[in-house]
Amino acid sequence: MLENLEVQNKIVGIKQSTKALNQDKVKILFVAEDADNHLLQHMKQIAKEKNVEVVHVDSMKKLGKACGIDVGAAVAAILK
Secondary structure, eight states: OGGGGGSSSEEESHHHHHHHHHTTOEEEEEEETTSOHHHHHHHHHHHHHTTOEEEEESOHHHHHHHTTOSSOOSEEEEEO
16 A cells, blocks of 8 residues: 555645645545654644545654655655
């Protein structure tokens, strides 16, 4: 599933992903398991309300690498 993040139509980060979720632009939401749950709880709720698929990833480091960045990522999203 992570290989889908290699596509161009993605965003990385909590702020951008939340904005895209609120605008109904997200197809799949990737969430790192080791990210601060307090920060992600609201995003998960929005995704559930909008019937967006949520994929859990083992670590922020793994998610960041899948996105092609050198730092960890708490959240990434594939856009519609």
